[in-house]
Amino acid sequence: MQSFPQPLSAAQETVYLRQYQNGDMHARDILIERNLRLVAHIVKKYMNSGKETDEMISVGIVGLVKAVNTYNFEKGSRLATYAARCIDNELLMLMRGDRKLSREVSLYDPIGTDKEGNEITLLSILEQEDEDIIDQLDKKQSLRKLSKILSKVLTPREYFVVIRRYGLYGHHETTQRELAEQLNISRSYVSRIEKKALEKLRLQLN
Template sequence: MQSFPQPLSAAQEASYLRQYQNGDMHARDILIERNLRLVAHIVKKYIHSGKETDELISIGIIGLVKAVNTYNFDKGSRLATYAARCIDNELLMLMRGDKKRSREVSLYDPIGTDKEGNEITLLSIIEHNNEDVVEQLARKQSLQKLSKIISEVLTPREYFVVIRRYGLFGHSESTQRELASQLNISRSYVSRIEKKALEKLRHHLD
């Protein structure tokens, strides 16, 4: 992942927060972008969780966006202090969700029956998987290469929009409207981010 911009000073942060309170969405974007380094710092706590770093970063960014959207300037604490809790909460929710979904499954456990009433097991499905192993390996290598290119070329926000929009790297596909709701921006803004990101990728690949 590319290096993140330096954080704002206390005076700069206060100035942008006031502008955002007055409806300046550009100020809001700056507050998010200049706190991305905080996301990367907190993600280090979860680096051995078994999750891909890029996925942890994308979830952390959601927490950061929520923090900027709900921060109460009048309480006096720094935005980073509040944002750190929001980012941490999003990552903890991810871990808890995975824990709930995880179960010990045997290859011999029945998962259903066929038309004749015979039990179907995971092992029987794996044994009848006719996909060529070479094709599986080639696809995996292509995805790894794509992940590297996207991480290097796109900004963190563009990266988040692209992987969620097109369901890359294990994510479900999201509509522009869904992404707009997650990032608390307009659907047209999401469309512009997506278009710019795709143009970057197309230029890089060319």
Template sequence: MKTFLKPLTSEEESYYLQEYKQGNLEAKNILIERNLRLVAHIVKKYQGAPEEMDDLISIGTIGLIKAIHTFDAQKASRLSTYAARCIDNELLMLLRSKKKSNREVSLYDPIGTDKEGNEISLLDIIETEPVDVVKNYSLKQDIARLYQLLPKVLTTREREIIKLRYGLYGEQELTQREIAKRLNISRSYVSRIEKNAILKLRSFFPSS
């Protein structure tokens, strides 16, 4: 059973929200960590869902972070009241999208191999290593965001090559040469598009 930190008092919450609005990122982290109990509580409603609990909590945490970012004290008395709706909405969107596609790959499934033959996942693309469960929520937020960015940031050609190159969404993993042959373009062009696509994605995940 995961133990979460105690919720903030009303006074503490107001203080850290004000600090965050002024650009204090540590205040944002405190607001997240001290509201994870709320995320876990709401996630319990979805325990019958096929997704792993850690994944559900990570998606719920995305809703929490959105709530912290958009919270307006003049429209809601407490962050928790507003955040509960945002968390619930984020989980509902996930479950609805799952119904539309059963071919979604796991956040941690291998998507290819490196030059030494070691399996790599999307974790490697954003060049981050997982940490303990509580601190891993921020990482999982980045991974979930990466999935959302794929169709929004990449061109149709870039998306096609990334899917084929790393075997995403049920596609067979292909080498650059095989992709070039299939698309009737040069291997060097495939390599250039692949590198450009990954650079685009990495630009959304600056090193801390």
């Protein structure tokens, strides 16, 4: 299992939480990154579930991002206590979900429909967003490689945006506007995060 940075002390956590409360998104990223070790710790409980570790880590990070976004430090408990419940909930939903992500799904397989009922594939979405990425993808490449590198090359915020935008890991596809509301940022900022994440993936898949 990959190594993660050491957690923050209680004093450091309070400083960053206050900074994030005042709109500092860098502080928010630090809170996420310095609690990644907690994700790995909770994932260990599910090591015999049959799920791949990378997938569980990725889903756990989703729970961590939700925790940081919704945490109210005025209530007195440590962020880790609240985050542990959010991470565990996401993992439990993964275990109980009716839909299982196939590790061998093709980029051409349908992942949803548009407003007119037309089939949408991951390939068609990525083509719309950035032609250069698809030009450098092997068209026979499965989502297996993509899913393995997502959590390794993207920041937690970039990862959250990508899996929600494209409906990965059983999540419903989310618009940039909806993501902007969830993350309390502008739609144009979501667009910049998404484009930066796609560029990172393009480089990895080159």
